[in-house]
Amino acid sequence: MNARIKALSVHLLTATGAVLSMLAMLAAVEGNWSMMFLWLVVALIVDGIDGPLARRYDVQKNWPTYDGVLMDLIVDYLTYVFIPAYALFKSGLLPGWTGWIAIIFIVYGSVIYFADTRMKTKDKSFAGFPACWNMVVLVLFATHPPQGVILAVVVLLTITMFTNLKFIHPVRTTRWYPVSLTVCMLWIVCAGWAAWTDFAEGSFAEWGLILTSLYLVFAGIAQQIVPEGIRRVR
Numbered sequence: 001m002n003a004r005i006k007a008l009s010v011h012l013l014t015a016t017g018a019v020l021s022m023l024a025m026l027a028a029v030e031g032n033w034s035m036m037f038l039w040l041v042v043a044l045i046v047d048g049i050d051g052p053l054a055r056r057y058d059v060q061k062n063w064p065t066y067d068g069v070l071m072d073l074i075v076d077y078l079t080y081v082f083i084p085a086y087a088l089f090k091s092g093l094l095p096g097w098t099g100w101i102a103i104i105f106i107v108y109g110s111v112i113y114f115a116d117t118r119m120k121t122k123d124k125s126f127a128g129f130p131a132c133w134n135m136v137v138l139v140l141f142a143t144h145p146p147q148g149v150i151l152a153v154v155v156l157l158t159i160t161m162f163t164n165l166k167f168i169h170p171v172r173t174t175r176w177y178p179v180s181l182t183v184c185m186l187w188i189v190c191a192g193w194a195a196w197t198d199f200a201e202g203s204f205a206e207w208g209l210i211l212t213s214l215y216l217v218f219a220g221i222a223q224q225i226v227p228e229g230i231r232r233v234r
Contacts, residue, residue, distance in 0.1 A: 003057060004062050004063055007054075007057045007058065007059040007062035008066075010050055010053045010054050011059060011063060011066045011068055013049070013050050013053070014050045014068055014072055015075075016046060017043050017072075017076075018074070018075055018078070020039050020042055020046065021039075021043060021078035021079045021083060024039035024040050024079065024083050025083055028086055028087050028090070033091060034196070035195075036083065036087060037138050037141070037191070037194075037195035038195045040079055040084070041188060041192050043075070043079040044079070044135075044188065044191075045188065047076065048171055048184075050068075050072070051172070052171060054068050073114055076114070076131075077114060079134055080131055080132055080133055081107060081110040081134075083134070084133040084136070084137040084138075085106040085107050085133060085137075086103075087137055088102055088140070088150075089102065091141070093141070093144075093150055094150055094151060095147075098147060098150075098151050101151065101154075101155075102150070105155060105158040106133055106154060109131075109158040110158075112161075113128065113129075113130075113162070114131065121166060123173055123174060123175065124172035124174070125166045125167060125172075125220050126169060127163075127165075127166065128161040128162055128163055128164070128167070129157045129158075129160040129161045129165075129167055130161075130167055130169075131161065135187070135213065135216075136153065138195070138209070139209050139210070140153070141194075141199050142203075142206050143206060143210065165220070165224070166220035167216075167220040167221075168180050168216065168219045168220040168223070170183070170184035170216070171184075175223055176219060180215075180216075180219060183215045183216060183219075186208060186212050187209065187212040187213065187216065190204075190205040190208035190209045190212060191209060194209060
């Protein structure tokens with residue numbers, strides 16, 4: 001298989017995210033939240049794979065006809081933002097006016113963030129919360145915190161999109177890469193199991209999601225606080 005065909009194959013892999021988003025949306029419309037999240041987890045795996053493959057096969061050089069970055073952003077908005085926001089609103093986790101505030105904050109803030117050319121830092125992390133609402137909403141479904149906590153999480157994370165707080169990219173941020181990638185994989189396992197078991201209470205996945213999510217949220221901020229290469233003085 002020559003380089004051009006490999007590059008095209010990566011583009012086609014990225015495009016499958018649109019199909020996965022449609023399958024997730026169909027499940028969401030039927031109120032089948034477990035199946036919706038299973039499709040979103042598969043889409044998240046595809047999104048984690050296609051980037052490294054795109055760089056490996058240099059898709060911009062070998063198949064420049066398609067804009068892989070634009071394609072990725074379109075799919076990400078559907079799977080990371082639009083469908084999770086719909087689920088949060090229709091599931092009843094945030095009823096009434098709280099639901100309206102949440103979906104407006106999520107979809108409006110995220111589309112502005114996705115268009116921001118400064119979203120990536122020099123170390124390939126994200127400047128501000130990277131609108132991973134698929135992950136946030138899944139954890140909320142699994143843990144069922146009080147309504148006020150859910151609304152506060154949505155508002156605070158939306159605000160952090162427009163700050164200089166750093167959030168790691170588990171696949172691209174080189175600092176703490178082995179730990180970050182391992183934690184991300186554990187998150188995916190816990191997320192898949194939680195959705196597969198219809199978010200059963202008391203599952204190991206619940207605490208697994210909480211612990212791994214805390215790392216993914218605060219690892220980048222910790223890297224900002226702790227200078228790279230710091231050594232203990234004896």
